Amino acid sequence: MSSFLAYCKSHRGMVFTQYQMLRAQRQLCDVSLIVDGNEFPAHKSLLACSSDYFRAMFKDYTKESKATVIHLKVISSTGLQTILDFIYTSWLSLSLNTLEDTLEAASYLQVLDAIPLCSQFLINTCDFESCCYSANIASKFYLTDALTEAEKYIINNLWRLLQEDLCDIELLELNVKSMINFIKSNDIPRVSEKCLLTLVLNWLQYDNTRLAYAKVLFDNIRYALLPLDILRKLYTQTDVPLTASIKCMIIKAINYHSAPSRQPLLQDKYSTLRNQKGWIMLVGGTANETFVENMLGFDVYSHKWRSVTTLPLKVQHHCTCVIGNFLYVLGGETPERPQNGTKDATLAVTNIVYRYDPRFDQWLQVSCMLEHRAQFSCCVVDKYIFAIGGRGDQQTLLSSVELYDINRDTWTKSKDLPFKMHGHASTVHNNIIYISGGKTDTQVNSCKDVYLLNRLEGQWKKQAPMSIARFGHQMATVKDSIFTFLGIYEPFSDIEKYEPKHNQWTRLRPLPFDRFCYGLVVVEQTVLLLGGKKWQDAQEVPTQNIVGYDTENDRWEEICSLAFPFSGLQCSVLKLSDITESNEKFSKAYTLKKSTISSGIEE
Structure with a gap:
């Protein structure tokens, strides 16, 4: 069947x-x-x-x-x-x-x-008009996925919400969980810390029952990112009670501002920019034979450019380095005003050192170097800046080495080089300084010599020489290897790799064409060469392209082009947020609605 x-x-x-x-x-x-x-x-x-x-x-x-x-x-x-x-x-x-x-x-x-x-x-x-309501509903009914998406939308668009008067009430009625998540977030774009503080104060005072959450919110305000006058007024206000621990953090931030030269050594969560990302800084140099005054930022991943700040001094043949996400610009040549009726400006070698703080978009002149230096090298070891050799006043060559103590804001002499030297390059590997090439006072041509300096031992030691004599070149450390790149007057476009462990050099794939006076920076395991000049028909010709060298695969790749020919620049990676002048305007305009602290917080 x-x-x-x-x-x-x-x-x-x-x-x-x-x-x-x-x-x-x-x-x-x-x-x-x-x-x-x-x-x-x-x-x-x-x-x-x-x-x-x-x-x-x-x-x-x-x-x-x-x-x-x-x-x-x-x-x-x-x-x-x-x-x-x-x-x-x-x-x-x-x-x-x-x-x-x-x-x-x-x-x-x-x-x-x-x-x-x-x-x-x-x-x-979830959109601009409903995002706050969506977050509140999702929080009330424990809709985890919806709450995550609503909070993500609000965080990404908070700068817009703060600009709209109609959104004030919605933000002030935001649920507790979402407000805490916002203040804890590292990824709030285009909103200053001052604006976040104002929002927190408004939100707490909108409903007095929320004062119980004041501590957790204030624990996540980044006080070192607030101006000094705001910190002082916050400390003395009485509308929102502050615990002893919060007052201690405010005092710590006030002390942070009171010792500006030491700030790179005092970095922590409370001085770290939100939504920060690494940008390559193009500092100094010339474009179309004119000194570049603006410091530009380049995002290698999106190929976007931004104007970051204006240099306090036009320079070339200078050095840059970064400590604690502060950019230092050291020495170099700067144009002087024409004198005695001459039309052309002369170039003077300087010993001035400037430091740029991206948190407040401010320059600070720190202590000057002991020597005027151009065509020298600098590097950072144990948070000390070393300035090595170079060319001083009246074209004199220098063998002196000096180091900058950030803690004391002072320069002191270190162990001199074996020779007077300029146009050399330097890098750091395992806290040991390596220098290569350059020209000495006893040589007309470039040299191949390599020396190292262990700061604890205090002696320069000669190492295996490069296979190519180089002058005006660049060095870079990637993982456990040191690379030397092209300089000026070189007959080849070869690059070399040095293994400190074996004290041995190896030639690598050459660059397709010669290049000098370029900027160099390391991003992950790729070395980028930006701009510079090349020789063509016995003339120096500026280049606009950015090329990258893949150190793992020994391969060159063209990345993109600069907006204009750029040479003699120095490059460093600096972490920036995307707060702009227009964003700061709404930070100042966003006022406290309920409290007399409004006059204290807003300028």
């Missing part, structure tokens, strides 16, 4: 359709749900199949199982209507106006299949 199992696709839908018709015609309905005086006829069997709440209510031993009328007091008639429609049709009608009622009904009645649909609706409809 044979048998088979058949399945009808339309039967399930037909059953729902028939149930909906019976409900509409009030046929076979064995219960009426009463909410706010409104009656909703229904079928106990279908309710029990769709809701854990009704399944428990209609057990044989409950009085509700025999009741024909049940009053529901917690939910609204709008919410119940929507959930009943969902139970009978599998369709959930949603809008921002009815969403909260729907979620209350779905949660209370335990119609669990409706809740993920509400969550997805919040995610799909």
Whole structure:
């Protein structure tokens, strides 16, 4: 005897359709749900199949199982209507106006299949006008995915929300969890710390019951990013109580501002920019034979450019380095004003050192070097800056080495080089300084020599020489290897790799064409060469392209082009946020609504 199992696709839908018709015609309905005086006829069997709440209510031993009328007091008639429609049709009608009622009904009645649909609706409809409402609803009903997306949207658009007066109330009504998550975030774009502080103060004072959350919010304000006058006024305000630990952090930040030269050594979470990302700084040099005054930033990943700041001094043949995300610009040649009726400006070698702070977009002149230096090298060891050799006043060559103590803001002499030298290059590997090439006072041509200096030993030691004599070249350390790149007057375009462990040099793939007076920077395991000049028909010709050398695969690749020919520059990687002048305007305009502290915080 044979048998088979058949399945009808339309039967399930037909059953729902028939149930909906019976409900509409009030046929076979064995219960009426009463909410706010409104009656909703229904079928106990279908309710029990769709809701854990009704399944428990209609057990044989409950009085509700025999009741024909049940009053529901917690939910609204709008919410119940929507959930009943969902139970009978599998369709959930949603809008921002009815969403909260729907979620209350779905949660209370335990119609669990409706809740993920509400969550997805919040995610799909989250926009500039509704993001704060979405976050509050998601937080209230524990919709984790929707809350994450709403908070992400608010964080990315907070700068816009703060510009809109209509969004003030929405932000101030934001739920506690979201506000705490914002202040803890490292990725708030285009919003200054001052603006965040103002928002926190407004939010706390909007509802006095929130003062219980003041500590966790203030714990995550980055006080060193606030101006000194704001810190002092915050410390003395009385509208929002400050704990002893918060006051200690404010005092610490005030002390941070009181010792500007030591700031690179005092870096911590409270002085770290939010939403920061590494930019390659193009510092100094010339373009079209004119000194470049603007310091540019280049994002190697997006190929975007930005004007960062204006240099306090036009320079070439200078050095740069970064400590604690502060950029130092040392020495170099700078044009002097024409004298004695001459039209052309002369170049003077300087010993001035400037330091740039991206947190406040400010330059600070720190102690000058003991010697005027150009065509020298500098490097950082144990947070000391070493200035090595170079060319001084009246074209004299220098063998002197000096180091800058950030803690004391002083320069002191270190162990002199074996020779007077300029045009050499330097790098650091395992806290040991390596220098190579250059020209000495006893040589007309470039040299191949390599020396190292261990700061603890205090002696220069000669190492295996390069295979090519180099002058005006660059060095870079990548992992456990040191690379030397092209200089001026070189007959080849070869580069070399030095292994400190074996004291051995190896030639690598040459650059397709010669290049000198370029900027160099290391990004991950790629060495970038930016701009510079090359020889063509016995003339120096500027180049505009940026090329990258893959140290792992010994391969060159052209990245992109500069906006204009750029040479004689120095490059360093500095972490910047994307706060601009226009963003700062709304920080100043965003005022405290309830408190007299407004006059204290806002300028």
